[in-house]
Amino acid sequence: MTAPLKLSRFYEWGRKIVAVGRNYRAHCAELGNPVPKEPVLFLKPTTSYLPEGKGPTRGPPGCTDLHHEIELGVVISGGGTNIPQESAMDHVGGYVLALDMTARDYQNIAKEKGIPWTWAKCFDTACPISEFVPKEKVSDPQDLNMWLKVNGEVRQKTNTNDMIFTVPYIISYISKMMTLEPGDLILTGTPMGVAGVQPNDQLEAEIEGVVAMKFTVGDKL
Numbered sequence: 001m002t003a004p005l006k007l008s009r010f011y012e013w014g015r016k017i018v019a020v021g022r023n024y025r026a027h028c029a030e031l032g033n034p035v036p037k038e039p040v041l042f043l044k045p046t047t048s049y050l051p052e053g054k055g056p057t058r059g060p061p062g063c064t065d066l067h068h069e070i071e072l073g074v075v076i077s078g079g080g081t082n083i084p085q086e087s088a089m090d091h092v093g094g095y096v097l098a099l100d101m102t103a104r105d106y107q108n109i110a111k112e113k114g115i116p117w118t119w120a121k122c123f124d125t126a127c128p129i130s131e132f133v134p135k136e137k138v139s140d141p142q143d144l145n146m147w148l149k150v151n152g153e154v155r156q157k158t159n160t161n162d163m164i165f166t167v168p169y170i171i172s173y174i175s176k177m178m179t180l181e182p183g184d185l186i187l188t189g190t191p192m193g194v195a196g197v198q199p200n201d202q203l204e205a206e207i208e209g210v211v212a213m214k215f216t217v218g219d220k221l
């Protein structure tokens with residue numbers, strides 16, 4: 001008999017990772033992107049998951065500008081299509097602190113050529129995650145202080161009330177065209193301060209009072 005799937009190990013379920021881009025005004029400005037009128041969405045494969053303690057995060061072959069992007073991750077417990085914003089939070093089972101590791105050099109090339117960001121966002125180890133935090137431990141996902149340090153120096157710091165699109169809006173928006181399933185992870189976008197990392201850099205991140213995590217940067221894949 002196979003063991004029942006536990007939501008706390010959602011990353012083993014093989015469901016999807018839907019990522020929101022450009023969800024903080026200051027981050028749009030730092031990369032010279034317009035502020036979006038609707039969420040900018042892309043997918044990351046579940047092979048990019050890197051739970052804390054499972055080794056270093058590594059850029060794809062040839063990458064010369066691997067960036068950190070700290071993000072609040074929302075774990076879906078109840079699936080659905082056309083989920084109304086008003087009941088969207090009923091579909092949330094919990095949260096993780098996540099990094100949307102990005103090969104910025106490849107992303108810039110993709111943007112110039114007008115081609116997808118796959119090489120920039122989808123490599124193995126591109127989605128480091130913290131331990132799972134049950135929904136009950138977070139009273140308001142739209143009021144969380146979170147930060148990321150590289151080698152002890154703060155690089156990114158925000159409150160999630162700075163998001164352009166809120167968690168319920170994002171869930172409702174995605175579910176209009178893509179069925180959400182239990183075990184899916186939504187990455188809600190990164191605040192300003194994205195920057196390059198080097199092999200052996202120590203990444204430390206926290207949602208204050210909720211969860212913390214540490215990762216090392218490794219050599220390229």
Ligand SMILES: CC(=O)CC(=O)C(=O)O
Pocket residue numbers: 019020021022023027031069100102107188189190
């Ligand atoms: C410019 C980006 O890489 C978009 C993104 O992932 C974000 O979080 O914003």
Ligand SMILES: [Mg+2]
Pocket residue numbers: 019020021069071100187189190
């Ligand atoms: Mg991102």
